[in-house]
Amino acid sequence: MNTDPPFVDVRNLHVNFTGGRKPVPAINGVDLQVRRGEVVALIGESGSGKSVTLRSLLRLHQKRHTQMHGQIIVGGVDVLGLTDAALADYRGKVASMIFQEPLLIIKMSQIRRTRSNGIAEGV
Numbered sequence: 001m002n003t004d005p006p007f008v009d010v011r012n013l014h015v016n017f018t019g020g021r022k023p024v025p026a027i028n029g030v031d032l033q034v035r036r037g038e039v040v041a042l043i044g045e046s047g048s049g050k051s052v053t054l055r056s057l058l059r060l061h062q063k064r065h066t067q068m069h070g071q072i073i074v075g076g077v078d079v080l081g082l083t084d085a086a087l088a089d090y091r092g093k094v095a096s097m098i099f100q101e102p103l104l105i106i107k108m109s110q111i112r113r114t115r116s117n118g119i120a121e122g123v
């Protein structure tokens with residue numbers, strides 16, 4: 001059994017969007033643990049908060065219109081406590097994301113082709 005602490009450890013995460021006329025409580029008390037080497041599928045109906053949960057791992061929501069409470073630890077990093085500079089360093093070094101964007105698949109295959117030709121590095 002893998003007794004390492006989880007690589008991703010989300011506890012009691014709440015995200016409220018405050019940019020509109022009424023606040024939107026998008027997720028309310030999410031717990032999520034993922035260990036190294038583990039593959040996890042997040043499943044739920046449309047609008048249930050899957051994307052908001054995952055975007056929160058990289059703190060991608062607009063700061064001034066988003067309230068986040070709870071704990072997000074990724075690779076030992078306390079994500080909600082990061083300064084802007086440390087956040088920029090964390091993104092890409094500790095955690096990255098492949099977005100659910102169909103056209104990105106085409107772009108990624110182009111990047112791979114470019115790389116294998118040795119012409120350029122990827123983005």
Ligand SMILES: Nc1ncnc2c1ncn2[C@@H]1O[C@H](COP(=O)(O)OP(=O)(O)O)[C@@H](O)[C@H]1O
Binds near residue numbers: 025044050051053
């Ligand atoms: N930037 C935002 N501002 C306001 N509400 C949002 C924003 N992003 C997502 N939401 C709302 O949060 C809820 C969860 O959305 P989302 O995580 O995209 O759902 P899923 O990915 O499970 O389909 C939805 O009600 C959605 O309308």
Ligand SMILES: [Mg+2]
Binds near residue numbers: 050051052
């Ligand atoms: Mg989604």
